[in-house]
Amino acid sequence: MNFLEEKIATDGRVYEGNVLKIDNFLNHQIDIDVMRQIACEFKRRFKGVQVDKVLTIEASGIAIAVMLANMYDVPVVFAKKGAAVTNTDDKYISQAYSFTHKKMNNVFVSRPYLTKGEKILIVDDFLADGKAFGALIDIVNQAGGEVVGLGVAVEKGQQNGGRDLREAGYRLESIAIIDEMDDKTNTIKFREQR
Amino acid sequence: MNFLEEKIATDGRVYEGNVLKIDNFLNHQIDIDVMRQIACEFKRRFKGVQVDKVLTIEASGIAIAVMLANMYDVPVVFAKKGAAVTNTDDKYISQAYSFTHKKMNNVFVSRPYLTKGEKILIVDDFLADGKAFGALIDIVNQAGGEVVGLGVAVEKGQQNGGRDLREAGYRLESIAIIDEMDDKTNTIKFREQR
Numbered sequence: 286m287n288f289l290e291e292k293i294a295t296d297g298r299v300y301e302g303n304v305l306k307i308d309n310f311l312n313h314q315i316d317i318d319v320m321r322q323i324a325c326e327f328k329r330r331f332k333g334v335q336v337d338k339v340l341t342i343e344a345s346g347i348a349i350a351v352m353l354a355n356m357y358d359v360p361v362v363f364a365k366k367g368a369a370v371t372n373t374d375d376k377y378i379s380q381a382y383s384f385t386h387k388k389m390n391n392v393f394v395s396r397p398y399l400t401k402g403e404k405i406l407i408v409d410d411f412l413a414d415g416k417a418f419g420a421l422i423d424i425v426n427q428a429g430g431e432v433v434g435l436g437v438a439v440e441k442g443q444q445n446g447g448r449d450l451r452e453a454g455y456r457l458e459s460i461a462i463i464d465e466m467d468d469k470t471n472t473i474k475f476r477e478q479r
Numbered sequence: 480m481n482f483l484e485e486k487i488a489t490d491g492r493v494y495e496g497n498v499l500k501i502d503n504f505l506n507h508q509i510d511i512d513v514m515r516q517i518a519c520e521f522k523r524r525f526k527g528v529q530v531d532k533v534l535t536i537e538a539s540g541i542a543i544a545v546m547l548a549n550m551y552d553v554p555v556v557f558a559k560k561g562a563a564v565t566n567t568d569d570k571y572i573s574q575a576y577s578f579t580h581k582k583m584n585n586v587f588v589s590r591p592y593l594t595k596g597e598k599i600l601i602v603d604d605f606l607a608d609g610k611a612f613g614a615l616i617d618i619v620n621q622a623g624g625e626v627v628g629l630g631v632a633v634e635k636g637q638q639n640g641g642r643d644l645r646e647a648g649y650r651l652e653s654i655a656i657i658d659e660m661d662d663k664t665n666t667i668k669f670r671e672q673r
Contacts, residue, residue, distance in 0.1 A: 308589065309591065309592070313556065313557065313559065313588075313589055313592060314554055314555070314556045314589075314591075314592040315545065315548070315554060315555040315556070315557070316554055317545070317548045317549055317552060317553065317554060317555065318552075320545065320549075321549065343537065343538035343539075344537035344538035344541060344557070344559075345537075345541075347538060347539075347541040347542055347545075348541055348545045348555070351509065351511070351514065351541075351542045351545050351546060352545060352549070354509070354511045355511055355514075355515065355546070355549075358511060358512075359511065360508055360509060360510055360511060361508070361509040361511065361542070362507065362508045362509070363507065363509070363538070365507065365538075394507075395502065395507055395508075397503065397508075398503070398507060398508040
């Protein structure tokens with residue numbers, strides 16, 4: 286097991302309905318050692334890839350994006366969520382369904398912060414059905430940028446987001462991929478990665 | 480002028496109604512050099528202060544909190560916002576009015592992530608009327624923690640949040656304090672700090 290799989294196995298809690306709770310170290314309280322190591326791991330896996338900017342979506346993606354951008358020495362852009370997008374002249378907008386809040390969210394980035402030809406690495410904490418990544422990719426495409434990679438801390442492999450993104454030809458790096466969870470025994474089975 | 484005042488003077492835009500827009504480097508696109516320097520500046524100003532945890536509120540406070548926690552080597556906790564707090568057994572809850580969204584927000588932190596006696600440094604990107612800081616202080620007090628300092632990148636000195644917090648005895652460090660803005664000339668007057 287790698288560091289993140291170990292941390293999930295030790296500190297994660299599995300609940301009914303395929304819910305994994307790791308907000309004690311990833312997305313409410315943040316273990317800074319884990320966060321540093323996530324950034325180092327992405328840097329290693331994307332070795333040789335040119336990155337002009339790191340893109341994520343508020344809120345919990347920001348921690349990973351900032352730690353990673355600090356290593357690349359490039360800017361972060363975080364997409365904002367909200368229904369309240371009235372003026373679209375100055376924004377790239379896409380949509381993503383939020384399972385947490387059970388509604389469609391607008392996802393948007395102000396136009397000046399993504400430009401044509403930029404090489405964009407997109408990161409987030411969780412990947413399940415891939416709707417948030419889909420919206421971010423859509424926004425990069427609208428801006429004429431190039432998605433050079435997708436990095437996620439935890440992929441829920443039982444849902445199809447990761448598979449779909451890989452089949453679409455994106456380079457997706459997931460530090461931990463969960464293939465099975467059992468809330469009765471609080472056990473988690475990770476996918477073997479080379 | 481310090482580094483942040485210079486950056487604001489160069490890249491900030493003043494709009495009618497006392498609005499300062501610096502989302503090109505602080506809270507939508509993030510200039511990682513500025514962010515690093517903000518963290519270093521807080522570290523210097525709070526020299527000798529023991530910090531067990533850095534607390535902030537989603538979303539844009541997370542970047543500053545993570546960079547600073549990385550230097551202190553302590554965890555971050557970010558408070559969440561939302562109306563959808565049904566179960567209060569497991570959370571510390573307070574309220575803050577959001578000027579951005581023109582409504583009262585619940586602000587909450589899961590109970591296990593703040594504990595009695597912890598020394599908490601609270602940071603955020605903006606301080607205007609101080610409602611968000613007030614809610615975070617309230618939450619730390621509920622948990623029996625100790626607020627050892629408040630750090631904010633940009634204080635809007637025309638509003639009373641900063642004054643009120645200092646009068647209440649909190650040690651508040653604001654890297655840039657704006658005393659006047661003029662949207663006609665796009666000029667910003669900063670408060671002199673020793």
